[in-house]
Amino acid sequence: MLEVANVEAGYGKIQILNNLSLSAKENKLTLLIGPNGAGKSTLLKTIFGFVTPSKGSIRFQGEEISGLPSHKLANLGIGFLLQRVSVFPDLTIEENLKLGAWSFKKDSARVAQRIECMYEKFPILKQKRSESAGLMSGGQKRMLEIARTLMPGPRLILVDEPSAGLSPKIAKEVYRVLHELRDEGITLLMVDQNIRESIGYSDHVYVLERGQVSSESAADEIEKNLKQVVESWLKF
Numbered sequence: 001m002l003e004v005a006n007v008e009a010g011y012g013k014i015q016i017l018n019n020l021s022l023s024a025k026e027n028k029l030t031l032l033i034g035p036n037g038a039g040k041s042t043l044l045k046t047i048f049g050f051v052t053p054s055k056g057s058i059r060f061q062g063e064e065i066s067g068l069p070s071h072k073l074a075n076l077g078i079g080f081l082l083q084r085v086s087v088f089p090d091l092t093i094e095e096n097l098k099l100g101a102w103s104f105k106k107d108s109a110r111v112a113q114r115i116e117c118m119y120e121k122f123p124i125l126k127q128k129r130s131e132s133a134g135l136m137s138g139g140q141k142r143m144l145e146i147a148r149t150l151m152p153g154p155r156l157i158l159v160d161e162p163s164a165g166l167s168p169k170i171a172k173e174v175y176r177v178l179h180e181l182r183d184e185g186i187t188l189l190m191v192d193q194n195i196r197e198s199i200g201y202s203d204h205v206y207v208l209e210r211g212q213v214s215s216e217s218a219a220d221e222i223e224k225n226l227k228q229v230v231e232s233w234l235k236f
């Protein structure tokens with residue numbers, strides 16, 4: 001589904017990703033973990049066209065996408081669930097959802113149909129559809145962001161720290177929703193600091209260190225050796 005091969009990328013002269021290769025398999029939840037500053041978020045930003053790679057290739061469903069602008073990637077079926085809270089607080093929940101449909105906003109029937117679909121999936125958003133998004137709780141805002149990302153019907157979603165700033169109970173709910181999306185056929189590539197919790201919802205795990213993949217394994221395998229993996233980061 002997504003193949004990253006020998007990618008180098010960074011900010012100005014500072015190179016962060018060094019010959020990095022990995023893949024996200026269709027209908028799987030692939031998790032990226034690693035110490036602070038390893039380049040996990042930079043990788044997601046590079047896949048989504050916010051950072052341009054200087055080398056390597058990124059292929060989505062067989063098509064080369066490296067360097068394509070974000071709106072083209074969105075049209076191809078890639079969504080990005082950002083780390084920071086990104087709802088527009090002064091807009092209503094419905095208006096926020098409409099913003100997720102910007103790429104097909106002229107097709108009002110499709111916009112209305114996708115909004116209904118999201119209301120079915122997230123009843124709380126339907127209940128509060130006319131309220132300002134700024135009035136929602138942190139967990140509800142996260143659900144709105146997930147729904148907004150889903151509006152165009154992406155096949156692959158890049159997920160950056162989905163549980164950041166949320167209570168453990170709400171974080172669980174967010175993981176459950178992401179896991180459900182996977183079961184519905186969406187491929188996920190996710191960065192998360194909340195390792196112990198997120199591994200339980202993942203299929204495959206890559207460990208990134210200093211801009212490279214240092215190891216990879218099935219999620220249930222790494223779960224057994226988690227202590228050693230995390231301890232090895234502390235040696236740097």
Ligand SMILES: Nc1ncnc2c1ncn2[C@@H]1O[C@H](COP(=O)(O)OP(=O)(O)OP(=O)(O)O)[C@@H](O)[C@H]1O
Nearest residue numbers: 011014016034035036037038039040041042043193
């Ligand atoms: N916009 C930017 N300009 C310059 N350097 C940046 C920028 N964003 C990130 N960096 C640097 O790139 C490196 C990798 O950052 P990145 O956020 O990708 O790491 P990460 O693995 O996601 O870390 P964390 O787990 O702390 O979020 C860090 O040294 C960071 O300071």
